[in-house]
Amino acid sequence: MLTDSEIMTCSAPVLEFKSSTFSVPVIVLSNNDLVAIEEHLRKKNLLAPDFFKNSPVVFDVQLLNQKGISIDIEDLTRVIYQAGMLPIGIRGGDELQNSKARELRIPAYSSLHSVSAESGKKVVQKNTKSATAAESPTTLIITHPVRSGQRVYATGDLIILAQVSAGAEILAEGNVHVYNTLRGRVLAGVQGNTEARIFCSDLQAELISIAGNYKISEDLNDSIRNKPVQVYLQEHSLIIKDIL
Amino acid sequence: MARIIVVTSGKGGVGKTTTSAAISMGLAKKGHKTVVIDFDVGLRNLDLIMGCERRVVYDFVNVINGEAALNQALIRDKHCEALSILPASQTRDKDALSLEGVGKILEDLSKDFDYIVCDSPAGIEKGAHLAMYFADDAFIVTNPEVSSVRDSDRMLGLLSSKSRRAELNQEPIKEYLLLSRYSPDRVKLGEMLSVQDVQEILSLHLLGVIPESKSVLNASNSGTPVILDEKSDAGQAYADIVARYLGEDKPHRFIDEKKGLFGKLFGSK
Numbered sequence A: 001m002l003t004d005s006e007i008m009t010c011s012a013p014v015l016e017f018k019s020s021t022f023s024v025p026v027i028v029l030s031n032n033d034l035v036a037i038e039e040h041l042r043k044k045n046l047l048a049p050d051f052f053k054n055s056p057v058v059f060d061v062q063l064l065n066q067k068g069i070s071i072d073i074e075d076l077t078r079v080i081y082q083a084g085m086l087p088i089g090i091r092g093g094d095e096l097q098n099s100k101a102r103e104l105r106i107p108a109y110s111s112l113h114s115v116s117a118e119s120g121k122k123v124v125q126k127n128t129k130s131a132t133a134a135e136s137p138t139t140l141i142i143t144h145p146v147r148s149g150q151r152v153y154a155t156g157d158l159i160i161l162a163q164v165s166a167g168a169e170i171l172a173e174g175n176v177h178v179y180n181t182l183r184g185r186v187l188a189g190v191q192g193n194t195e196a197r198i199f200c201s202d203l204q205a206e207l208i209s210i211a212g213n214y215k216i217s218e219d220l221n222d223s224i225r226n227k228p229v230q231v232y233l234q235e236h237s238l239i240i241k242d243i244l
Numbered sequence B: 001m002a003r004i005i006v007v008t009s010g011k012g013g014v015g016k017t018t019t020s021a022a023i024s025m026g027l028a029k030k031g032h033k034t035v036v037i038d039f040d041v042g043l044r045n046l047d048l049i050m051g052c053e054r055r056v057v058y059d060f061v062n063v064i065n066g067e068a069a070l071n072q073a074l075i076r077d078k079h080c081e082a083l084s085i086l087p088a089s090q091t092r093d094k095d096a097l098s099l100e101g102v103g104k105i106l107e108d109l110s111k112d113f114d115y116i117v118c119d120s121p122a123g124i125e126k127g128a129h130l131a132m133y134f135a136d137d138a139f140i141v142t143n144p145e146v147s148s149v150r151d152s153d154r155m156l157g158l159l160s161s162k163s164r165r166a167e168l169n170q171e172p173i174k175e176y177l178l179l180s181r182y183s184p185d186r187v188k189l190g191e192m193l194s195v196q197d198v199q200e201i202l203s204l205h206l207l208g209v210i211p212e213s214k215s216v217l218n219a220s221n222s223g224t225p226v227i228l229d230e231k232s233d234a235g236q237a238y239a240d241i242v243a244r245y246l247g248e249d250k251p252h253r254f255i256d257e258k259k260g261l262f263g264k265l266f267g268s269k
């Protein structure tokens, strides 16, 4: 192991390989209609412009392949670029799609699901909800404060054990739990999951949104501020209620 | 190995330079070999506050560019043997500093000093990033007003994601809150946030409250860090802060409004 002082000296190696884990949004496609995809990305951009602008994304074509729907990888990446996002990977692609992606200098990731299916063949598909199960979302747990200017994105549920400051933005494809004061922007079900909920122990948020249905701070009346609440969606409107 | 302290805030004019001068002097007076570095390239004023502006020959940028050796640029403080100052350049722009250059200098200084205090420029751009990147401890200087608190929060976010400790996945930078230019009377009138308000928003360990004080201006006019004015409230506040940082247990002061003669006589609280 090199110490810090050795890294600093001239004789140190020019680079080191380090392993890091990144949280990157995944675009899971269920349709090959490029116009609809473009429109959807544009709407996402409006919802959280700072988040998606120049954001690296991975696109997942596994569902399409399962349903036997083909998509042109080159056209798809162009649409993603046009939406201001930077595709950095393809997941769940077949051989042809992966090699096309490599031509475009986009690396191919193996899909968690297909790997396990190959290695075991015993994986029992819960066929009822296979569409959502295919994503195998993970829960992200954050124990430190999320400060102004910071953004956190979870592909599954997001659990935060510290405060979320004004000017911070937290997004999850699943539910969001904040066991502390929530002052920033919170968006649950960002990929359209209308069942997602938001829970927090002290609501002072600047914006709350579930599956694109949002309320801004001004819309929150005093009866639900500064206390533990849950937020869920009922016929396209946000319901904010005491937890207890 | 030296402990590297960055004095930072995001916002300008909140008291970073005043604080850097005071705490570096305080640490040195307690016998710790300390160097204070002015990262505010192009706007140098730490040397004015330290009263050494007429002894500047070489600066931080000269050392980075290899135009001077570190010990040629370091200025020994006239009040305290254990304290040195590395001044900023007035003539260069901010791009004169590089991450490697700064890293190398801090590495060299670490061999000779116990504490390295980095006086950060305002903002969250390159200069402020360089000042905080290598830090072990961060003193977040905040004034009791919403915009200053918000900027500090932003800076805390950067400390936890864009610093060397964060990038190498090491133990995070230790963060301390210094609430400066505090005026209990104005808090009472509702013109300023209270200590509790600020702590609630930032949820950060409070190292000390520095009162709004005429003594700060007097000190900077005479080129002596305010901590040397032992009779002044601000000087005492900084002495407390240094003591607490070094592990002493000191009750917080300067939080309640000054009692009038009446209050003093009858000891009402």
Ligand SMILES: Nc1ncnc2c1ncn2[C@@H]1O[C@H](COP(=O)(O)OP(=O)(O)O)[C@@H](O)[C@H]1O
Pocket: B009, B011, B012, B013, B014, B015, B016, B017, B018, B019, B122, B180, B181, B182, B210, B211, B212, B213, B214, B216, B217, B220, B234
């Ligand atoms: N506790 C204080 N009481 C009164 N004035 C102060 C205090 N702290 C700083 N100041 C004044 O505020 C101004 C900015 O201080 P400075 O330390 O240069 O801030 P920064 O380095 O953050 O820009 C200076 O004029 C200084 O004299």
Ligand SMILES: [Mg+2]
Pocket: B016, B017, B018, B040, B120, B121
């Ligand atoms: Mg300054």
